[in-house]
Amino acid sequence: MTIGYVTIGAHDVEAALPFFDQVFGAIGYERGEPEGGWAFYGPKGAPCVGICKPHDGAAPRAGNGIMIAFKATDQEQVRAAHAAALAAGGKDEGGPGFRPPEGAEFYGAYFRDPVGNKYCVYATT
Template sequence: MEIQEIYRGRLIDHVQLVVDDLAASKKFYRAVFEAIGIPMGGEADDYFWADELFISSVDSRAAAGVPTGRTHLAFQASDRATVDRFHAAAVAAGGKDNGAPGERPYHPGYYAAFVLDPDGNNIEVVHHGTANRSSDAVKITF
């Protein structure tokens, strides 16, 4: 595996998904990453990765021999068009629609789409809009 720059101070360092069909997942995630502008970081016969997301086969040295459970991952988008592009690309690459692009009630300007990947993980791409932005942070009150 190639060496990455390490970023300190993040809540999440990385996420690993262990999948049943690595080829189907690679096809799906390549389309997703391309749609949201994230390059693939690297790959081998039993894994691939981009940014802080690492996806491996069940028989990979990096896996415990069983697929991970159903997970919800949300990726940020810079605009609504990216959300729309993600949804179309993910469905075309074998994903199952789990929520068409549109505004959600979570906060004003929350625009998202959801697609199930080949293993049933709920993948979301969200644009938070500009309604609540002050510089590069969004304040959300629960």
């Protein structure tokens, strides 16, 4: 099974784009043209991330225990994505580093977007 796409709820899609442009740009994802209230990030034809208002019309909210992780190509992209998230109004949930701290294979950083959704950007060696 392959993930086709992931959606992330936003109060205002246009207002959310600067945050996601910076974070996803740091790991090489490009945004397609917003269409029908949606904006998509990722390579054409590959699994992607969609930013949209919730279909039910209720406010978007973060799920407790739910996190989306994006694989970066290297530690530099992890650091850049984390820094971009904080600069764009995100909240730190664990700065760049090895997990566990004594490890040498999983290098990740954690943050939340302005709505409160939690993300990880990581690289493996």
